[in-house]
Amino acid sequence: MSRTVSAQRVATLVGDFPRTPAYVGLADRVRVLIGDGRIGLDVRLPSERELTAVLDVSRTTVTRAYDVLRETGYAEARRGAGTFTRVPGGRRRAHDRALMPGTGGDDVIDLNCAAHSAPPGLMEAYQRATEQLPAYLGGPGYFPLGMPALQARIAAGYDARGLPTLPEQVMVTAGALAAASVVARAFTAPGERVVVESPTYPNATEAVRHAGARLVPAAVDPDGWDLDALAATLRQTSPRLAYLIPDFQNPTGHLMPDAQREELALALARTRTVAVVDEAHQALAHSPALAAAMPRPLASSADGAITIGSASKAFWGGLRLGWVRAPLAHMDRLLQARVGLDLGAPVLEQLVLCDLLDRADEVLPVHRERLAAGRDAVVDAVRTHLPDWRFRVPEGGLALWCELPAPLGTAVTEEAARRDVVLAPGPVFAVEGGLDRFVRIPWTASPETLTEAVRRLAAAWDHVARTDRPAPHRPGSRSGAGRVVVA
Structure with a gap:
């Protein structure tokens, strides 16, 4: 049975679309809805007559908008059945298989x-960022620490969470994994020990391993952290760094409460271990109440802690931006490590993230x-x-x-x-x-x-x-x- 979307639902989704000319504005809005999944693939769109009535536009407007969708590969007409959504290149182009081995059918x-x-809202953010891009084209486009406007917004986010931060304490990177690589490169030498949770996010630990460090596991149980065992591991191994995920730990989903963060910070201080705090999932509290009352950043208790953030999990995986927040004394060291990897994150994506952070609510x-x-x-x-x-x-x-x-x-x-x-x-x-x-x-x-x-x-x-x-x-x-x- 074919899936359908009602004319009223389409009208609600497109909202007050641009009308100069109206058919282009309607087609552009529907194209965004198909692209970001709010209108699914292989869904029958409402008839031209139904949509005309609900939108209070001319039949010609809807007809021409559907023509544009078909010409650009976002719809196809099926004889006797109606107009159905699609994406250019077919369904496979909508779902990147790069992280999966081999090939398979659409049923995977x-x-x-x-x-x-x-x-919703991401495509509009890219459109607004594109309008701002010309102002930056007269310069070289290199921002090794990040665009100042984005550094300021990220710093303001930490301020709001109770961790005073200057823009100069922020380095924007091409994803959180790149951030982990920069930190590992800056703060570890071959043979030095780094404590990592187990289980943990494997790509980040690989970045530490590639820097030549020796990984020391600290178990995270199905019911949470065993801080006594973790403190004992710190005492016995004297690690250079401890890579930790206190906010919805990957993969267990645990959230470390404030009291445990303070206890952990004391254990780190006793062994002079620098905490590397992965906050990639910090913004992903499911309930509004918890989102408004998350525990304080671990770095607010652990002196010298380095924090890693991510736009990819909070917004979209294709927005390959992350960042490092660190004490000012560490920034030169991080910058030296970073320029050996790249000279900065893409300008357009940084403009997009500025826009999204302004509209995060x-x-x-x-x-x-x-x-x-x-x-x-x-x-x-x-x-x-x-x-x-x-x-x-x-x-x-x-x-x-x-x-x-x-x-x-x-x-x-x-x-x-x-x-x-x-x-x-x-x-x-x-x-x-x-x-x-x-x-x-x-x-x-x-x-x-x-x-x-x-x-x-x-x-x-x-x-x-x-x-x-x-x-x-x-x-x-x-x-x-x-x-x-x-x-």
Whole structure:
């Protein structure tokens, strides 16, 4: 059965579109809605007559707007059925498969990458940024520390959270992973120890490993941090850095309360360990109440801490911007490390992020609502179809960290890949192996897609639990989840 979108729904979404000329404004607005997913793919648009009546425009306006959509590849007419949405190049162009091995059909559900589609308002931010870009074209375009306007906005965000920050304490990078690489390059030497949580975000730890540091794991339990054990690890190893994710920890989703942050800061001070605080998920509290009452930044308690932020998780994965917030005394060292990697982040994207930060109160609540709906869909589906799996329901972040009844995480993700669901098993997030009792399930897709993914995952679990081993690999099948890049 074909999916449809009503004329009234389209009218609500397009809002007060530009009318000079009206058909171009209407086509542009619908194109944005299709591109960012608010109007899905292969959805039948309302008839020209229906849309004309609801929008109170001429039939010619709607006819010409639909013509523009078809000419630009965002719609197609099907004889006797109506006009349906599409994207230029087909469905595959809408979903980047770069983080997935091999090739597969359109039925593949990619839950390997914990990143949502763009939120409403992003395309408009790019349009406004493009209008500002000419003012910068007369200069070289290099901003090794970031555009001053963006540095100021990021610093103001820390001020508002109780961490006084000067713009000069901010370095803008091409993503949070680039930020981690700069910090590792600046503050570690081959052979030095760095404490990292386990499980943790694997790409960041790889950046530390590539700098030559020796990784020392500190366990994060399914129920939270064991600070006594972490303090003991700090005392016994005297690490140079400690890479920590206190805000909706990836992959467990834990949120460290203020009291534990203060306790951890004391342990770090005793061993003179510099905290590297990854706040990539800090803005992703699902409820408005929690978003307004998040714990204070760890850096407000831990002297000398270096904080990493990200626009990719808070807004969109394609907005490849991150930043480092550090004491002024560290900035020259960070800059020297950074220029060996690149000379600055793209100007257009920095203008886009300035715009989004100015409108964060409009954009982020919608994004958080989508994440909360996805979380609830995953939780309900796992409770229904995988009742033996244990988990805690996070108050924010991007994924559910599930504990299996047996150490078959790799086996079940291999089997799930054969059923066209790609996701990462626990060992991907382990620093020194293990964690095969766990699987991470991101909720960064539509609730319907997530529910279907869990149904397939349940079928894979049933097969693996009965056989206690993955099915034989078939040539061309989508296995190898543990070998892919995880976002």
